[in-house]
Amino acid sequence: MPLEIMSERLYLDRFFQDWHRRTMPPDADGIDLDFIGVCHSWKCRAPIYAIESTTRNNKPTTILKRLATGLGCTGIVVIHDTEKLIDFQVIYSPHEFQIPHEVQVEARLTAYLEALRHIHDLTHLTR
Numbered sequence: 216m217p218l219e220i221m222s223e224r225l226y227l228d229r230f231f232q233d234w235h236r237r238t239m240p241p242d243a244d245g246i247d248l249d250f251i252g253v254c255h256s257w258k259c260r261a262p263i264y265a266i267e268s269t270t271r272n273n274k275p276t277t278i279l280k281r282l283a284t285g286l287g288c289t290g291i292v293v294i295h296d297t298e299k300l301i302d303f304q305v306i307y308s309p310h311e312f313q314i315p316h317e318v319q320v321e322a323r324l325t326a327y328l329e330a331l332r333h334i335h336d337l338t339h340l341t342r
């Protein structure tokens with residue numbers, strides 16, 4: 216089943232992608248991260264995970280790993296096509312656990328992100 220387009224206007228709005236390709240100098244190394252999940256607590260708001268999504272199975276992950284390490288959060292690459300999630304890879308994490316691979320990828324990613332948030336919730340008030 217194709218992913219639902221939440222907003223046709225935003226889906227068609229490629230302003231940022233076009234802008235940074237047109238405007239940034241050719242030697243400006245960088246990535247445009249897709250999502251940084253943060254703590255729900257307004258007193259904390261610590262980053263819990265950083266996600267880069269891609270359709271490329273072998274996308275370089277060096278910068279994402281450096282960012283996640285520096286932020287002390289989990290860095291995840293989500294691989295997708297135009298219709299569904301294909302897989303995800305944990306590039307760096309301060310936590311050691313896995314969701315069983317028998318679980319369907321979308322449910323596995325959701326469970327993984329919820330587990331990261333739960334781990335954070337158990338510790339964030341003691342920092």
Ligand SMILES: [Zn+2]
Pocket residue numbers: 254255256259260261335336339340
């Ligand atoms: Zn927190």
